[in-house]
Amino acid sequence: MRSSELFKEALELFPLGVNSPVRYYSPEPVMFAQGHGSKILDVNGKEYIDYSLGFGPMILGHANPDVSNHIKSQVDKGILFGSISENEIKLGKTIKNAVGSIERLRFTNSGTEATMHAIRLARGFTGKKYIVKMEGGYHGAHDYALIKSGSGTMTFGVPSSAGVPEEVSRTVLVGRYNDAESIEKLFKEHRNEIAAVITEPVLGNIGVINPENDFLNSLREITEKYSSLLIFDEVITGFRFGFKGYQDIAGIKPDLTTMGKIIGGGAPVGMFGGREDIMAHVAPQGDVYEAGTFSGNPLTMAAGIATLDQLKSKDYSAITNYAARLEEKLNSLISEYNIDATINRCHSMFQIFFNKNKVTDYKGATASDTEKFNKMFHTLLEKGIFFPPSQFETEFVSFAHSETDLESTVDAFSSVLKCL
Numbered sequence: 207m208r209s210s211e212l213f214k215e216a217l218e219l220f221p222l223g224v225n226s227p228v229r230y231y232s233p234e235p236v237m238f239a240q241g242h243g244s245k246i247l248d249v250n251g252k253e254y255i256d257y258s259l260g261f262g263p264m265i266l267g268h269a270n271p272d273v274s275n276h277i278k279s280q281v282d283k284g285i286l287f288g289s290i291s292e293n294e295i296k297l298g299k300t301i302k303n304a305v306g307s308i309e310r311l312r313f314t315n316s317g318t319e320a321t322m323h324a325i326r327l328a329r330g331f332t333g334k335k336y337i338v339k340m341e342g343g344y345h346g347a348h349d350y351a352l353i354k355s356g357s358g359t360m361t362f363g364v365p366s367s368a369g370v371p372e373e374v375s376r377t378v379l380v381g382r383y384n385d386a387e388s389i390e391k392l393f394k395e396h397r398n399e400i401a402a403v404i405t406e407p408v409l410g411n412i413g414v415i416n417p418e419n420d421f422l423n424s425l426r427e428i429t430e431k432y433s434s435l436l437i438f439d440e441v442i443t444g445f446r447f448g449f450k451g452y453q454d455i456a457g458i459k460p461d462l463t464t465m466g467k468i469i470g471g472g473a474p475v476g477m478f479g480g481r482e483d484i485m486a487h488v489a490p491q492g493d494v495y496e497a498g499t500f501s502g503n504p505l506t507m508a509a510g511i512a513t514l515d516q517l518k519s520k521d522y523s524a525i526t527n528y529a530a531r532l533e534e535k536l537n538s539l540i541s542e543y544n545i546d547a548t549i550n551r552c553h554s555m556f557q558i559f560f561n562k563n564k565v566t567d568y569k570g571a572t573a574s575d576t577e578k579f580n581k582m583f584h585t586l587l588e589k590g591i592f593f594p595p596s597q598f599e600t601e602f603v604s605f606a607h608s609e610t611d612l613e614s615t616v617d618a619f620s621s622v623l624k625c626l
């Protein structure tokens with residue numbers, strides 16, 4: 207009851223009661239109060255196994271003691287100085303040492319800011335106007351990203367947002383992920399005018415879609431051929447699969463990389479970085495302006511340092527194996543109940559599409575049965591399993607998920623399939 211009462215108050219304050227669209231689901235979202243390890247608790251005291259993990263950042267689980275202690279200790283020392291502080295250097299060094307393509311970096315306060323500035327930098331550096339993004343690729347909520355976008359924009363049917371001037375949206379060209387020909391075609395049509403291609407190396411905002419057919423390599427080759435930059439948006443994938451980016455797994459060196467989520471340990475963060483000669487164009491060293499009162503703030507940096515310090519010695523195969531075993535068990539239930547569904551997984555992130563065909567792109571993702579997904583989401587919620595509330599998001603596994611969590615999830619899933 208308390209959750210419903212609170213939501214009524216939220217409705218009087220925020221558009222449809224939420225501060226980010228993806229948090230809303232019908233008839234009303236559950237109001238959460240606490241999180242510990244792999245579990246979150248709602249205001250009524252009900253516990254859920256969490257596969258949303260704050261949409262990705264909480265890879266160590268909720269209220270990780272070391273992260274909490276670092277934050278508390280920084281609170282006692284002051285949380286904002288409006289000047290350079292040691293924590294920025296510590297976290298910056300860790301990221302630079304871990305990700306080979308990042309020679310210089312700048313912290314921002316969100317992934318949205320990171321991609322917005324990376325795009326401006328690519329345009330400032332190359333002197334070219336156009337940007338190529340992927341259909342269903344999500345890079346945050348700024349004007350250059352809200353064109354045929356993923357995540358909440360797809361969930362709520364506004365892949366290209368109102369309010370983005372046509373003059374702006376015309377400078378963003380849309381290609382198809384896993385279809386290098388569609389990208390090369392754009393370059394042929396806009397010869398020498400494309401500043402950069404930006405892509406999530408693994409799509410994570412229309413469910414999970416893995417790169418296929420050497421797609422990422424082709425992007426590297428095409429961008430080099432046309433003297434354009436390659437930007438990997440690793441806001442989700444950075445430090446999720448190992449102590450690096452997905453670029454290391456793919457063996458590709460992008461010119462610029464954006465990160466967020468995990469590098470802030472659950473505190474608001476973003477980062478863009480890459481080749482030194484490109485980053486030299488960022489103000490005050492160069493003429494591409496970028497700024498933020500809270501960028502690199504000591505509190506976020508403390509949470510990030512504590513998170514990456516722990517991740518450095520983690521065996522990532524633990525979370526990959528958990529997700530692989532869960533996938534295997536869910537797949538055998540899907541066969542047993544003869545349901546048209548397919549699971550896409552990349553290491554420790556996965557999504558279930560109610561679609562009998564393999565999903566490799568935007569078209570496949572949107573052809574999935576979202577009503578079934580919503581039914582699954584609500585049944586799981588009732589059974590104490592929290593998935594992100596949309597087909598066009600991603601489930602994540604944390605280092606805090608246990609064997610018991612896995613068994614409970616499989617049991618709950620079995621009940622879901624019975625009533626589909």
Ligand SMILES: Cc1ncc(COP(=O)(O)O)c(C=O)c1O
Pocket residue numbers: 315316317318319321344345346347406410411439440441442466467475476
């Ligand atoms: C790949 C990707 N890029 C950018 C963003 C934007 O990050 P933020 O929500 O921190 O602004 C997100 C998630 O929101 C994301 O998944």
Ligand SMILES: N[C@H](C=O)CCC(=O)O
Pocket residue numbers: 226227228229261262344357358411442599
């Ligand atoms: N899919 C988004 C990020 O990855 C969800 C976060 C949000 O928009 O609130």
